[in-house]
Amino acid sequence: MSAAIIAKLHDRFDAQAAQGMDAVFQFHFSDAGDHHLVVRNGTLDIREGEHDEPSVSLSMHSATLKKVMSGELNGMSAFMSGKLRATGNVMLATQLTRLFPGD
Template identity: 50%
Template sequence: MIFHSINTYNAGRPLMLSTDKSMFRSVNMSAIAEAFGKIESKFNASAAAGLDVVFQFNVDGETFHLVVADNACKLAEGEHNDPTVTLIMDHATLEEIISGDLNGMQAFMAGRLRTEGDMMLATRLSDLFGI
């Protein structure tokens, strides 16, 4: 990690500013993980009857997946070996979808969301998670 000293002092110690961009990635990663926690908390088990699917999300290069089976939902970090559908977007798009400012179809039509796999399954996200 590279640090640059500046002339501001904090409790007698120089204030150090990092130029290491990986620090920003970890902050963004935490925000993405938090966003997926919000999605998981909105799970509607009654809408999942008969489903056994994996929704995989690639957000700004970070991957998470939601396994929906037996009327339950489990969130995991990383890639699944056989996702049913993968949704690819940036963090801003994910936050707008979660907040309700943007729906998935609008994001898809605007080119802000791409899918791989069973695209029609992606339309079930609103029933399953209220997003």
């Protein structure tokens, strides 16, 4: 994941929406390695690598994440078309747009 994407995630993070949440979003990027987001009671920590016990794991190309986060591509459409694969608490993935609202 590029430093620019990480910075943008930090900038867009809605701490209010994350109050009371304790979740780990694992990302497996086909072109950029593994990263995980730890969202804990209004805070965000982004780390490289794999987490031992992610709440949900998402596999995709980094361009797919950019499109979903920008609103250019609907997350459910990406999932249904096979551009995004999810395991674990899949419903948690639907919270990403609430945690990282558009501009």
